[in-house]
Amino acid sequence: xxxxxxxxxxxxxxxxxxxxxxxxxxxxxxxxxxxxxxxxxxxxxxxxxxxxxxxxxxxxxxxxxxxxxxxxxxxxxxxxxxxxxxxxxxxxxxxxxxxxxxxxxxxxxxxxxxxxxxxxxxxxxxxxxxxxxxxxxxxxxxxxxxxxxxxxxxxxxxxxxxxxxxxxxxxxxxxxxxxxxxxxxxxxxxxxxxxxxxxxxxxxxxxxxxxxxxxxxxxxxxxxxxxxxxxxxxxxxxxxxxxxxxxxxxxxxxxxxxxxxxxxxxxxxxxxxxxxxxxxxxxxxxxxxxxxxxxxxxxxxxxxxxxxxxxxxxxxxxxxxxxxxxxxxxxxxxxxxxxxxxxxxxxxxxxxxxx
Amino acid sequence: xxxxxxxxxxxxxxxxxxxxxxxxxxxxxxxxxxxxxxxxxxxxxxxxxxxxxxxxxxxxxxxxxxxxxxxxxxxxxxxxxxxxxxxxxxxxxxxxxxxxxxxxxxxxxxxxxxxxxxxxxxxxxxxxxxxxxxxxxxxxxxxxxxxxxxxxxxxxxxxxxxxxxxxxxxxxxxxxxxxxxxxxxxxxxxxxxxxxxxxxxxxxxxxxxxxxxxxxxxxxxxxxxxxxxxxxxxxxxxxxxxxxxxxxxxxxxxxxxxxxxxxxxxxxxxxxxxxxxxxxxxxxxxxxxxxxxxxxxxxxxxxxxxxxxxxxxxxxxxxxxxxxxxxxxxxxx
Numbered sequence: 001x002x003x004x005x006x007x008x009x010x011x012x013x014x015x016x017x018x019x020x021x022x023x024x025x026x027x028x029x030x031x032x033x034x035x036x037x038x039x040x041x042x043x044x045x046x047x048x049x050x051x052x053x054x055x056x057x058x059x060x061x062x063x064x065x066x067x068x069x070x071x072x073x074x075x076x077x078x079x080x081x082x083x084x085x086x087x088x089x090x091x092x093x094x095x096x097x098x099x100x101x102x103x104x105x106x107x108x109x110x111x112x113x114x115x116x117x118x119x120x121x122x123x124x125x126x127x128x129x130x131x132x133x134x135x136x137x138x139x140x141x142x143x144x145x146x147x148x149x150x151x152x153x154x155x156x157x158x159x160x161x162x163x164x165x166x167x168x169x170x171x172x173x174x175x176x177x178x179x180x181x182x183x184x185x186x187x188x189x190x191x192x193x194x195x196x197x198x199x200x201x202x203x204x205x206x207x208x209x210x211x212x213x214x215x216x217x218x219x220x221x222x223x224x225x226x227x228x229x230x231x232x233x234x235x236x237x238x239x240x241x242x243x244x245x246x247x248x249x250x251x252x253x254x255x256x257x258x259x260x261x262x263x264x265x266x267x268x269x270x271x272x273x274x275x276x277x278x279x280x281x282x283x284x285x286x287x288x289x290x291x292x293x294x295x296x297x298x299x300x301x302x303x304x305x306x307x308x309x310x311x312x313x314x315x316x317x318x319x320x321x322x323x324x325x326x327x328x329x330x331x332x333x334x335x336x337x338x339x340x341x342x343x344x345x346x347x348x349x350x351x352x353x354x355x
Numbered sequence: 356x357x358x359x360x361x362x363x364x365x366x367x368x369x370x371x372x373x374x375x376x377x378x379x380x381x382x383x384x385x386x387x388x389x390x391x392x393x394x395x396x397x398x399x400x401x402x403x404x405x406x407x408x409x410x411x412x413x414x415x416x417x418x419x420x421x422x423x424x425x426x427x428x429x430x431x432x433x434x435x436x437x438x439x440x441x442x443x444x445x446x447x448x449x450x451x452x453x454x455x456x457x458x459x460x461x462x463x464x465x466x467x468x469x470x471x472x473x474x475x476x477x478x479x480x481x482x483x484x485x486x487x488x489x490x491x492x493x494x495x496x497x498x499x500x501x502x503x504x505x506x507x508x509x510x511x512x513x514x515x516x517x518x519x520x521x522x523x524x525x526x527x528x529x530x531x532x533x534x535x536x537x538x539x540x541x542x543x544x545x546x547x548x549x550x551x552x553x554x555x556x557x558x559x560x561x562x563x564x565x566x567x568x569x570x571x572x573x574x575x576x577x578x579x580x581x582x583x584x585x586x587x588x589x590x591x592x593x594x595x596x597x598x599x600x601x602x603x604x605x606x607x608x609x610x611x612x613x614x615x616x617x618x619x620x621x622x623x624x625x626x627x628x629x630x631x632x633x634x635x636x637x638x639x640x641x642x643x644x645x646x647x648x649x650x651x652x653x654x655x656x657x658x659x660x661x662x663x664x665x666x667x668x669x670x671x672x673x674x675x676x677x678x679x680x681x682x683x684x685x686x687x688x
Contacts, residue, residue, distance in 0.1 A: 024581055025534070025567055025570050025571045025574070025581060025583070026533065026534050026535070028570040028571070029534065029562060029565060029567070029570060030534070055606075056393075059390075059393065059394075059606060060397065063394065063397040063398075064397070078599075078600045078601070079600065079601050079602075081600050082596075082597050082598075082599075082600025082601025082602070083601055083606075085593065085596065085597050085600065086597050086601065086604050086605060086606040086607050087606050087607070088528060089521070089524065089525045089528060089593065089597075089604075089606075089607035090524065090606055090607040090609075090610035090611070091524075091528045091531070091537075091538050092524040092527050092528060092538040092539055092614075093524065093610040093611070093613070093614050094610070097537060187423070190423065190424065190425075190426040190427065191423045193426050194422060194423060194425045194426060199360065200359075200360050200363065200364065201360070201364075202364075203425075203431065204425050204426040205426055228363055231363055233359055233363070236359045236362045236363060237359045237362075240359070247358055247359060249359070259419070259423060262416075262419065263416050263419050263420050263423075264416075265412075265416070266412045266413065266415050266416025266417075266419065267412070267413050267415075267416025267417055267420065268416075270420050270423075271420065272389075272393060272417075272420045272421050272423075272424055273420050273421070273423035273424040275424075276424035276426075276427040276428070277424070277427065279427070280426075280427050
């Protein structure tokens with residue numbers, strides 16, 4: 001009887017020792033405390049498309065520590081996995097603990113912001129409007145899936161032609177218009193402010209100037225609003241922005257319009273500036289900042305525009321998307337340019353199939 | 356007729372040019388060079404970022420693209436250098452330039468070709484920024500750091516190779532994944548050669564000072580049931596894996612270089628495993644560069660940690676040193 005108990009005791013002791021040796025390093029290292037079901041992320045950002053633009057957006061957002069989870073989606077599986085791994089290997093230097101990627105959109109579930117960069121690239125000399133139908137067909141596969149997994153997200157469309165594709169995205173998503181934004185002229189305005197500030201020898205953040213309307217050849221520089229410390233440049237030089245201007249300030253706007261083509265000609269594509277621009281928008285959206293950015297929004301009903309088109313106007317961005325749109329004081333000529341853009345865009349949009 | 360600028364601004368010290376204090380020059384605008392540039396710009400640690408490359412259009416395009424993002428950055432000078440005179444007064448010169456290994460090419464041949472590339476770069480950098488720190492990224496990094504040291508004539512503390520800073524980051528990421536802890540809380544060093552024969556110092560791997568090997572004495576042996584040695588193997592292979600999947604690696608090395616740049620320019624005296632002259636350490640007699648834990652600050656390598664190594668770890672380092680020396684002594688520098 002005693003012997004049986006003794007053997008039982010020995011067996012039990014052997015079992016315990018084996019269990020201790022068998023216990024993983026993690027089990028030995030850490031005594032778990034708080035547990036329970038994993039909570040969904042609160043500030044998840046998804047980037048669709050891991051080309052040069054998508055990755056520049058992703059890295060900018062990671063470097064600004066805006067997201068608690070980042071998801072990448074693309075159809076090219078190897079490239080997607082490679083990019084995900086490359087970002088994960090930098091985790092030590094980042095504050096975004098979860099970086100995932102998959103071809104399947106389920107990986108994007110519960111996103112707050114979805115940045116859409118997928119689509120085919122502008123070729124050298126190709127105007128943005130020529131890209132249209134090619135990219136619409138791609139979006140028909142992407143947008144419904146995004147909304148299925150993140151019905152409460154805000155969509156930021158970057159792919160070109162951005163104004164048309166933001167309209168397309170809005171139609172395909174079924175989301176309210178204030179939650180579908182195009183990156184629009186946020187980048188044009190940033191370029192404009194950089195070029196103008198350089199001429200004045202000051203930092204671009206101290207030069208205030210807006211480029212609105214179409215992100216492209218017919219964007220509208222609002223010269224009447226251009227100012228430094230509240231000093232209107234137009235008051236100093238009433239000819240500013242016109243052909244009569246001896247200082248040729250108009251050149252700055254022309255350079256903005258040409259700059260994308262120029263960079264493409266030199267290096268094949270643009271990515272760094274647009275990446276920074278998108279991260280800037282993402283920051284306002286995620287942090288609920290109510291900052292004003294020129295982004296592409298639905299302008300029907302404004303400035304006498306009667307068609308459902310997206311054009312860039314100064315928008316107050318917060319965690320709900322576009323909270324409101326600033327009523328810019330524009331000259332008749334500037335309003336005319338906006339309406340002309342709206343007509344051109346509607347001319348393309350009305351012929352798009354399967355929306 | 357007065358210009359808008361003259362009407363707008365009253366200049367107080369026109370024409371005064373104050374030289375930059377934290378100028379960074381990056382040589383090479385390929386994927387690695389640009390990832391380094393982008394990370395450094397976003398960190399805001401430099402007041403002047405100058406890029407230089409032989410491919411003029413690509414260089415111009417990349418710099419233009421970065422300048423267009425100036426509104427979102429805090430680095431006022433971003434420029435493309437037309438020649439090395441524009442890299443003058445740099446505090447830190449990062450070299451990512453170099454040729455890639457061709458299929459079937461021996462390492463020695465690759466090294467010979469890169470030595471020729473470095474001959475056109477390093478002496479000029481040294482001439483225009485005689486007090487700079489050189490940070491070498493191109494591969495094979497340990498050999499090229501030695502080459503840069505020889506060609507520049509700089510003291511050893513000012514010539515650093517990015518070395519195993521990235522390998523260690525990958526190591527800590529993978530370890531962190533296993534333990535469900537953030538990589539910054541998992542400590543472990545990979546030292547030695549940046550490449551296939553790097554050395555994982557398992558004896559030092561710890562979380563909050565709890566030595567992992569004390570929890571599992573078999574940790575680094577092949578028979579370890581949890582497969583921990585696989586973590587190091589994974590690190591060695593991960594670069595090849597990423598290259599196979601996306602064609603090159605960029606983001607991780609960019610972040611790693613930015614991390615080193617911050618320690619140097621901000622004089623943080625953080626310990627990083629980087630490639631430094633190891634002659635005299637761990638019984639190594641050869642003049643070679645290998646990664647050891649170094650204290651990095653404004654002067655460069657302020658000190659090297661006397662990290663206690665197990666016999667087999669020190670032995671591996673000595674082997675690497677001998678291999679590197681056999682390659683280096685064939686070079687005419």
